[in-house]
Amino acid sequence: MTNPGETSAQRLQNHDGIRRLPSPRIEMFSCRDFLSAELCLSLMDLIDRDRRPSTIADPNGDDYFRTSETCDLDPQHDAVQELEKLLFALNGIDPAHGEPVQGQRYEPGQEFKAHTDYFEPSGQDFEKFCSVAGQRTWTFMAYLNTVEAGGATRFKVVKKTFQPEQGTLVCWNNHRPDGSLNPATLHHAMKVRKGVKYVITKWYRERPWG
Numbered sequence: 001m002t003n004p005g006e007t008s009a010q011r012l013q014n015h016d017g018i019r020r021l022p023s024p025r026i027e028m029f030s031c032r033d034f035l036s037a038e039l040c041l042s043l044m045d046l047i048d049r050d051r052r053p054s055t056i057a058d059p060n061g062d063d064y065f066r067t068s069e070t071c072d073l074d075p076q077h078d079a080v081q082e083l084e085k086l087l088f089a090l091n092g093i094d095p096a097h098g099e100p101v102q103g104q105r106y107e108p109g110q111e112f113k114a115h116t117d118y119f120e121p122s123g124q125d126f127e128k129f130c131s132v133a134g135q136r137t138w139t140f141m142a143y144l145n146t147v148e149a150g151g152a153t154r155f156k157v158v159k160k161t162f163q164p165e166q167g168t169l170v171c172w173n174n175h176r177p178d179g180s181l182n183p184a185t186l187h188h189a190m191k192v193r194k195g196v197k198y199v200i201t202k203w204y205r206e207r208p209w210g
């Protein structure tokens with residue numbers, strides 16, 4: 001681990017119950033029951049209160065690219081602090097390098113088409129999103145509920161699909177070990193077919209946030 005905005009496969013592997021995706025192309029892990037049902041419920045409640053339409057960096061002409069809703073979670077709220085504590089115990093990333101935790105909510109028919117969480121260096125909005133805190137390093141996301149049908153997160157390059165299950169964490173390095181951006185992190189939050197889907201996303205940056 002060279003940067004306080006990063007974690008390492010070695011560190012994550014030490015956590016009880018965590019599993020690494022057996023692929024040389026990506027550093028990706030998942031852990032069931034990372035969040036308690038109680039914490040998930042509190043976070044879903046916060047998302048329901050504050051949600052707004054999601055946006056994307058570098059609009060690409062597809063108005064249906066990301067149809068879900070988003071919210072920035074109040075960092076002072078007990079549930080958010082508990083979540084941050086769990087993440088820090090796992091990844092050891094300096095909290096100063098974290099973006100505020102976001103919640104995402106998808107109704108039936110809503111999705112977030114295939115994208116990477118890193119910002120395209122050639123994109124028109126790269127300066128706007130990265131000039132202060134730098135590029136995104138790691139993504140940590142957790143499913144807050146088990147979705148009745150649909151809503152899986154599909155990583156088509158590494159052929160791995162996660163079905164949303166309450167409390168499950170999924171995390172990955174947006175870079176390769178040599179520091180280059182990793183296009184194998186491409187993922188699609190597929191349409192929810194039945195029920196509502198709630199997740200939290202926590203992104204970390206190369207430099208301190210804000």
Ligand SMILES: O=C(O)CCC(=O)C(=O)O
Nearest residue numbers: 104117152153189199201
């Ligand atoms: O909802 C998901 O399954 C993934 C969410 C996601 O990829 C994102 O918010 O960047």
Ligand SMILES: [Fe+2]
Nearest residue numbers: 115116117187
């Ligand atoms: Fe994403």
